[in-house]
Amino acid sequence: MVMFLAAGAAWAAPPAGPPVPAVPSNSPTALGYSAQGADTCLMCHRTNARVMAIFRSPHAQPNNPRSPFGPGGLQCEACHGPGEAHVKAFGMKPAGIVVFGPHSPTPVAKQNSMCLACHKNVARVWLTGAHAANNVSCADCHQIHAGTDPVMMQATEASVCAKCHQAVVAQFRMPYHHPVLEGTMTCSSCHDPHGSFGPDMLIKSTVNATCTSCHAAMRGPFLWEHQPVTDDCLDCHTPHGSAVASLLKEPTPILCQQCHDLAGHPSVPYGPQGLPAGMPNPYLLIGGCVNCHSRIHGSNSPSGQYLMR
Ligand code: HEC
Ligand code: HEC
Ligand code: HEC
Ligand code: HEC
Ligand code: HEC
Ligand code: HEC
Ligand code: HEC
Ligand code: HEC
Ligand code: HEC
Ligand code: HEC
Known part of the structure; x- marks a missing residue:
């Protein structure tokens, strides 16, 4: 920690050589920063364990020039702003310091x-x-x-x-x-x-690009697309959680029948000739459209137009 404190003096030293003003107009001190950096702040704040914990944080990198505590860094004041007025007022308000957190007076x-x-x-x-x-x-x-x-x-x-x-x-x-x-x-x-x-x-420019960044198998392109899948995964899924398996918005067949006519196939069971048969199909009875239409996200089979293989 001594290292961080010592670095505080570095930028405060007046530049060498003739004839320059004692305090250049763009120097930190002229802009209202305290002359000794963190050393000044810690005169009063070092007993606050929470304040001191910053020296265990990723911001406390003494050799990183981009870090507040790196060479030439403004240290505490990189975040809290120029503190000289606050110091001179012995910490009393209005102190002109940037305060963080929910109860802060700083916008x-x-x-x-x-x-x-x-x-x-x-x-x-x-x-x-x-x-x-x-x-x-x-x-x-x-x-x-x-x-x-x-x-x-x-x-x-x-x-x-x-x-x-x-x-x-x-x-x-x-x-x-x-x-x-x-x-x-x-x-x-x-x-x-x-x-x-x-x-x-979302991390990607569309819902689908976000989902398929992990679920690559649903990305396509497929020989036989299922239009809502290429449109928006959220036509059928919820992203966070669901009472229905596979994060579906509704159970099948309700989910499917929001878009597919209930009157033609599929609400009518199919027999061997592709005609309505006498007995209801057991697959259909359990509401499982995806028992037959198992390639619901799209198919690459030459005969996959009905998303069944
Ligand atoms: C002379 C003593 C003193 C010095 C030096 C001092 N402070 Fe303070 N500071 C206080 C007091 C007193 C308070 C108000 C009580 C408190 O919140 O701890 C305060 C409050 C603060 C707060 C607001 C805390 C909050 O959540 O309300 C911040 C931020 C702060 N100081 C940062 C700094 C910084 C940065 C420096 C160095 C530039 C500095 N202080 C130097 C005494 C001092
Ligand atoms: C003077 C420049 C500077 C300022 C001001 C600054 N940071 Fe940083 N911050 C850094 C550097 C440098 C790192 C370390 C980055 C690295 O190691 O790649 C960092 C790291 C972080 C990290 C990543 C920590 C980790 O665990 O990897 C977060 C989060 C962060 N800063 C948030 C903030 C927030 C919030 C503020 C304002 C309250 C802030 N920073 C102010 C320079 C700054
Ligand atoms: C990278 C930005 C950053 C730097 C550097 C920084 N602070 Fe803070 N400070 C914050 C933020 C943000 C908070 C709000 C609490 C938090 O996020 O932990 C805070 C809170 C505080 C508080 C209020 C603490 C409390 O008890 O609630 C004080 C006092 C303070 N800082 C003083 C300092 C001093 C002294 C230094 C230098 C040793 C310093 N800060 C360096 C960002 C910074
Ligand atoms: C301090 C309160 C707060 C915290 C903490 C917070 N948020 Fe938010 N968030 C909001 C507010 C306010 C909105 C805007 C109103 C709304 O949509 O609820 C919002 C909106 C969002 C939105 C909707 C974006 C949009 O375009 O509609 C997402 C996504 C989000 N937050 C994610 C997160 C994530 C992830 C975290 C944790 C890493 C988080 N939030 C933490 C307050 C917060
Ligand atoms: C809603 C909560 C939330 C808010 C508000 C928020 N962050 Fe973050 N931040 C995160 C989370 C979560 C991560 C880690 C995941 C990630 O990298 O996206 C993170 C990561 C970071 C990182 C390290 C990774 C990176 O992206 O460089 C930095 C730096 C950072 N935040 C700075 C900031 C700054 C500056 C602000 C205010 C302008 C801010 N954050 C506001 C939640 C938040
Ligand atoms: C960061 C990677 C990631 C992203 C992005 C992602 N998922 Fe997932 N997804 C997972 C993981 C991990 C599981 C859990 C897998 C398991 O339990 O075997 C999962 C599970 C699922 C499941 C349930 C699988 C099952 O067997 O019950 C569905 C449906 C799903 N994700 C859809 C989506 C949708 C829609 C999106 C976009 C909104 C999305 N995912 C974005 C990683 C991701
Ligand atoms: C037309 C409705 C529909 C759309 C749109 C849809 N899905 Fe699905 N998805 C389903 C159904 C139905 C299941 C359950 C399949 C089963 O039970 O066999 C499912 C299951 C899943 C699963 C888990 C089971 C598996 O096959 O691994 C994941 C992951 C998934 N979908 C991701 C996605 C992604 C990503 C998108 C967008 C690119 C998407 N879905 C778009 C209907 C859809
Ligand atoms: C699998 C990807 C995924 C994960 C993980 C995820 N979200 Fe989302 N989130 C989404 C998508 C996609 C939407 C857009 C939903 C829509 O448009 O209906 C969304 C919407 C939101 C919204 C705005 C709409 C709403 O429901 O209020 C908030 C807020 C939000 N997410 C917060 C979070 C938080 C907090 C977490 C972690 C606890 C989280 N999300 C985790 C994908 C995700
Ligand atoms: C958001 C609306 C929507 C939902 C929900 C939906 N579909 Fe589709 N589906 C479509 C559209 C649009 C097409 C393309 C129709 C066309 O090309 O005539 C299609 C095509 C199909 C096809 C291929 C038919 C053909 O003629 O090419 C089958 C099979 C299919 N859907 C089954 C299902 C099943 C099973 C479900 C439920 C898991 C479902 N769909 C949910 C909109 C939807
Ligand atoms: C027992 C297997 C089976 C079940 C269960 C099933 N289908 Fe089909 N479906 C088929 C067959 C076979 C075809 C091809 C029909 C043809 O040859 O005309 C088809 C065709 C389709 C088509 C495209 C032709 C059209 O009539 O528009 C859609 C859309 C469709 N099914 C949706 C559904 C939905 C929604 C469900 C659930 C309610 C469902 N299917 C349940 C076997 C099934």
């Missing part, structure tokens, strides 16, 4: 701009998302003063989302669901929580 857009200044990848998509549009802050999800940030870990990410999306998280407790609460995948396997150019902040 959310201002808080986020401190982070976005360094995180260009996030900045590229952030304004496209529902979170930016709804005043959600980086600190609503991320814990920065912590050795590990729960939202960054597969096992605990969903619990952070649950703070605001309880109803969605509950869908993953339905009988059939994607294995998020089991820890096999996370919300961010499908969503980019920062925003995206797809619908619903």
Whole structure:
């Protein structure tokens, strides 16, 4: 830690050589930053264990020039903004320091701009998302003063989302669901929580491209397509959880009969000649259209036009 503190003095040293103003107009001190960086802040804040935990976080990289604590970094003030006025006021308000978290007096857009200044990848998509549009802050999800940030870990990410999306998280407790609460995948396997150019902040530009990034077998193209499959997986499936097996929106045959006429085949059982037979077909009785139409996502068989092989 001594290393981080020592680095604080580096940018404060006046540049060598004649005749330059003692404090260049663009120097950190002239812009309101404290002269000793973290050393100054820690005079008062070092007894707060939560504050000190930042030195165990991925931000505390003394040799990374992009890190707040790297060579020439503004240290605490890279995120909290110029702190000299706050220091001179002995921490009293109004202190002009950027405060993070739900009870902060600092506007959310201002808080986020401190982070976005360094995180260009996030900045590229952030304004496209529902979170930016709804005043959600980086600190609503991320814990920065912590050795590990729960939202960054597969096992605990969903619990952070649950703070605001309880109803969605509950869908993953339905009988059939994607294995998020089991820890096999996370919300961010499908969503980019920062925003995206797809619908619903999905990681790909369409629903189908998102689904087939894992379920490649349903991607096609098939010799015999089933039109709703190429249109939208969500014509038949729900993404989070369902009471029906295979995450279906409705059980068959209801699912199929939303689009396929109930009056012609298939509600009428077929006999050996392809004509209606006397006895109801047992496959049909159990409602299993996919017992016969088993290639429901499409077929590559030359005679697969009815999606049966
Ligand atoms: C002279 C003592 C002192 C110094 C030096 C000091 N602070 Fe503070 N700071 C305080 C006091 C007192 C408070 C209000 C009580 C509290 O929240 O701990 C405060 C509050 C804060 C808060 C708001 C905490 C919250 O959630 O409300 C932040 C952020 C902060 N200081 C950051 C800094 C930074 C960054 C520096 C260095 C540039 C710094 N402080 C230097 C005394 C100081
Ligand atoms: C990478 C950005 C970043 C840096 C660097 C940073 N902070 Fe923070 N700070 C935050 C965020 C975000 C919070 C809100 C709580 C959290 O996310 O852990 C916070 C919270 C605080 C608080 C309130 C803590 C509490 O008890 O609630 C204080 C005080 C504070 N920071 C002081 C400092 C000091 C002193 C330093 C330098 C040693 C520093 N911060 C460096 C982002 C940063
Ligand atoms: C001075 C530039 C700078 C600022 C300001 C900054 N960061 Fe970072 N951040 C970094 C660097 C550098 C890393 C390490 C990246 C790496 O190792 O590839 C990092 C890493 C991260 C990570 C990834 C941590 C991990 O576990 O891999 C998160 C999340 C993050 N920052 C969020 C934030 C948030 C939120 C804020 C604002 C409160 C913020 N950052 C402010 C430079 C910055
Ligand atoms: C809704 C919760 C949420 C919010 C709000 C959020 N993040 Fe994240 N962030 C995550 C999750 C989850 C991950 C890990 C999965 C991933 O990489 O997409 C992550 C990863 C990161 C990473 C490391 C990976 C990368 O994409 O570079 C950085 C840096 C980061 N966030 C910065 C930010 C910044 C800056 C903000 C505010 C502008 C922010 N985050 C707001 C949830 C959030
Ligand atoms: C298998 C991919 C997948 C996973 C995993 C996933 N989602 Fe979704 N999510 C989607 C799709 C696709 C939609 C669009 C649904 C629609 O348009 O009907 C969506 C919609 C949403 C919506 C907006 C609509 C609504 O239902 O309120 C929220 C919020 C949401 N997801 C949150 C989450 C959270 C939180 C998690 C993790 C606990 C998560 N999602 C996990 C694919 C996924
Ligand atoms: C601090 C509260 C908060 C947290 C934490 C949070 N969200 Fe959100 N999220 C919102 C709000 C507010 C909206 C917009 C209103 C809505 O759709 O419910 C939203 C919307 C969404 C949407 C819908 C996007 C759209 O275009 O309709 C998705 C998907 C989503 N969040 C995913 C996540 C994921 C994944 C996490 C955890 C990594 C998360 N959220 C954590 C507040 C939050
Ligand atoms: C990150 C990879 C991933 C993405 C993206 C994804 N899934 Fe899945 N999907 C899985 C995993 C893992 C399982 C569980 C497989 C198991 O339990 O054997 C699963 C299971 C399913 C099942 C149920 C399988 C069964 O036998 O019950 C359906 C249906 C499904 N996914 C549809 C979708 C749809 C629709 C989308 C897009 C909204 C999607 N998946 C996106 C990984 C993914
Ligand atoms: C026309 C309705 C329909 C559409 C559209 C649809 N599916 Fe399905 N899907 C089903 C049915 C019905 C089953 C159950 C099959 C069974 O029980 O044999 C199923 C099962 C699945 C399964 C699990 C069983 C398996 O075969 O591995 C996955 C994964 C799946 N679908 C993914 C997708 C993806 C990805 C899309 C979009 C590209 C999609 N589905 C579009 C009807 C559909
Ligand atoms: C969202 C509407 C929709 C749903 C739901 C749907 N289908 Fe289809 N299906 C279509 C369309 C559109 C076609 C193409 C019709 C055409 O080309 O005349 C098609 C074609 C077919 C074909 C091939 C018929 C032909 O003449 O080429 C079969 C077999 C079929 N569907 C069976 C099913 C079964 C079984 C289910 C339920 C698991 C189902 N469909 C659910 C819309 C749907
Ligand atoms: C016992 C096997 C069997 C079952 C069960 C079955 N079908 Fe069929 N289906 C067929 C056969 C065989 C054909 C080809 C019919 C032909 O030759 O005219 C066909 C053709 C179709 C066609 C295309 C021809 C048309 O009439 O439009 C659709 C659509 C279709 N079935 C939907 C369904 C739906 C929906 C269900 C469930 C309610 C279902 N099928 C159940 C055997 C079955």
